[in-house]
Amino acid sequence: MDDFKIELYKKENPLSEFPQVTALNSNDMVSVRQSLSKKLNVHIDTDGKNLLNLLVKDSSIISNYDACTTGFLVADVLNYLELVPKDKIYINWYQFDDIDIMNFNDFNKYFEHIWFPSADDIEIFDSTYDWILFISHNGSISCNRLSA
């Protein structure tokens, strides 16, 4: 995640700590890409750009949620989809070459300080790789259930 977001948060909330966000190292990101490749049944060395295309191709828009609305909670979307995330989730910022990991409850609570509309297209998923949620820069939400 870009440092400026944490700086903005600290500026606006000087008495509060931003939750822990850990950037995956390159080996861990290779592992994530390989896990997704296995899930998609494609070559294990499929690059992040192609993985992203494959994942988005079979995603469905969840039209009754909009990340731009006040009070939006990712937890509500997952609940609606009957998906229960693991404690830790991955946040993909680019083409699976810039991935953070953080506690889902923190992500849910601090979402407005993490995802910035117009600029950010992100995906979240957990270590089951059973689902991936796309949060578009315009607030649109899509999901691909990889377990299906």
Place this chain on the structure above:
Amino acid sequence: MRKPVSCGVAGLGGAVHDRVIVSNNPVNYIDPDGLAGIPISAIKKALKEVYERVGKLPKGKLGKWGSPQRGTPKKGYRLDPPHPNKPPCDPEAGPHINWWDYTNGKNKPGVKGAEPIIVGGLLGLLGSLVDPFDAISGELAGPEDDMLPGTY
């Protein structure tokens, strides 16, 4: 459950995501489904409005989905294809330029938006082989490496 937003059928309607990465080849990265063939005059007009908001910015990393982009995640703009799930009145229903400036905070008015590209002119039809931001007057050309260290 949250009230349905303004477009589409609630729930998993089967609509597919509207973004697909086109290419990392910098001479061929305009989405043929959404951006190729847009008159450069229309892009120029929209870009002029964007400049009013964020100024001219140096070339940045390509957008995640392959769109031309300028600036950084903190302050920038990006050419985007139409989003079919948006209602016709939405600026993102057609080709548009997303812009943002979070320099002074996220929740202040006027820090983000989408400038629609109104397609109507016939001059300067742009093929799918160039970055239109580069093509426009060359005003964005110049040293850019200092802006985004580590990208490309």
